[in-house]
Amino acid sequence: MYEAYALGALDPPERAALEAHLGTGCAECAKAVAEARWLAAQLAYLAPESSTSDMLKGRLMQTVRSEAKAKSSSPVSATSRTTPAGIPYWLSAGIAALLLLTLHFAWDAHRVKEELRAANERNQRNEQMVASTENERVAIRQKLAAMEEQMAKMHRETAILTDPASVKIMLAAQKIQAPQMVAMWHAKYGIVLTGQKVPMPSGNRVLQLWLIPKAPGGKPMPSMTVRPDANGNFVVLVSNPPAAGSDTKALAITEEPAGGSAAPTTTPKWVGAMT
Amino acid sequence: MFLAAFSPKDNREASPDVALVRLLLQNDVGAFETIYNKYSRIVYSLVLRIVQQSGPAEEVVQDVFLQLWRNSAQYDAARGPFMPWLLTLARNRALDTLRLKSERQRRLENQTDELFSVVVAPQYEEELDQKRRAERVRSLVGELNPQQKRAIELAYFQGLSHSEIAAELKEPLGTVKSWIRNGLIRLKEGLHTAS
Numbered sequence: 462m463y464e465a466y467a468l469g470a471l472d473p474p475e476r477a478a479l480e481a482h483l484g485t486g487c488a489e490c491a492k493a494v495a496e497a498r499w500l501a502a503q504l505a506y507l508a509p510e511s512s513t514s515d516m517l518k519g520r521l522m523q524t525v526r527s528e529a530k531a532k533s534s535s536p537v538s539a540t541s542r543t544t545p546a547g548i549p550y551w552l553s554a555g556i557a558a559l560l561l562l563t564l565h566f567a568w569d570a571h572r573v574k575e576e577l578r579a580a581n582e583r584n585q586r587n588e589q590m591v592a593s594t595e596n597e598r599v600a601i602r603q604k605l606a607a608m609e610e611q612m613a614k615m616h617r618e619t620a621i622l623t624d625p626a627s628v629k630i631m632l633a634a635q636k637i638q639a640p641q642m643v644a645m646w647h648a649k650y651g652i653v654l655t656g657q658k659v660p661m662p663s664g665n666r667v668l669q670l671w672l673i674p675k676a677p678g679g680k681p682m683p684s685m686t687v688r689p690d691a692n693g694n695f696v697v698l699v700s701n702p703p704a705a706g707s708d709t710k711a712l713a714i715t716e717e718p719a720g721g722s723a724a725p726t727t728t729p730k731w732v733g734a735m736t
Numbered sequence: 737m738f739l740a741a742f743s744p745k746d747n748r749e750a751s752p753d754v755a756l757v758r759l760l761l762q763n764d765v766g767a768f769e770t771i772y773n774k775y776s777r778i779v780y781s782l783v784l785r786i787v788q789q790s791g792p793a794e795e796v797v798q799d800v801f802l803q804l805w806r807n808s809a810q811y812d813a814a815r816g817p818f819m820p821w822l823l824t825l826a827r828n829r830a831l832d833t834l835r836l837k838s839e840r841q842r843r844l845e846n847q848t849d850e851l852f853s854v855v856v857a858p859q860y861e862e863e864l865d866q867k868r869r870a871e872r873v874r875s876l877v878g879e880l881n882p883q884q885k886r887a888i889e890l891a892y893f894q895g896l897s898h899s900e901i902a903a904e905l906k907e908p909l910g911t912v913k914s915w916i917r918n919g920l921i922r923l924k925e926g927l928h929t930a931s
Contacts, residue, residue, distance in 0.1 A: 470916060507873065518772065
């Protein structure tokens, strides 16, 4: 039972019973559970070996260096934020569109859940069709998972766009004829970068967001890449910015090869200072 | 008799990982990079196996290592070795992602259980390097019958309960419970023998 508990495989009544017992302070069972947790962790080695991208390490190390520097130079960091000014019409329209899409996906998710329930029922009724309904169930579950992931992303984007605690950054085009971009930065939820009628990057190239550190000599920190849609529109969510807003001087957008770069290879096409 | 072999390591104070984590408390970037270089591969492999997509997997890995960096004080060496703790943290984060918990839900949850989970290393956790241990674990689990292995994988990588696994595999609940229990006991004994 300890092993199953450590795996999280116990069904709720059994788990509750064991946790109630552990709550009595039984040292022997607590030790057995701790040992089982160690054993369960060894199962990680069953995963096929894969390596993270260099960009992930780059982003992490820049964040860590930046935070280490901030901690050593200022014991108390100021975290006050300005409240953004009114949201422009086009951004309000974007929020409305997001909300509509959320409703749409919520309905779709409901529909897919119904399909899943029906597939389960069919599965139970007809054991001879187990193989085909199983495939159907897996396909529907994957579809549902993708939709719910999309919904979670939209909820987060909506929270960033609507929370008064978000900071608005206008990114002006540099030496090109293009509309400005808008970024909304929320200290907890991340950054939403939006663009409309943005010129398409050439070939397979992408637009990449950079965070310019306040620290003198600090290198730009790589963030997300995006290609606008056919109309030049895009919305990008940065869930975990590589630096805090308080350590960032400006945001910049460059054109980079597909997949992005660890350091900018072109001059910024859009730049916006943190206010 | 066998369980008597399990007890926390007496020399845990000297563990290089514990020393590195202590350096994180002093904002030592080099210590963080050493930990990342040492464990990012296994952490990413685990997370990718669970969430199945490289983009979300990298987000989870970033989340896990930033949490380690920002909350290293929450790792208590007296409660167990570092790597199983880190892997437990990563697995829980990945399963959260798999279950599509929103960030808002996650914040509402009390994460202290996860951070303070006690993990006791058995004495046989000698200095097996990661490669050797990976080979050993794969070999031992590979010796299980396919359904038994599948049941354990469904529990570990998909976070399914006994009942859910029984439904998934269309096997009696009692059979699934036995498979998982006996499979893990064989793994435990195999690792013990390897030491």
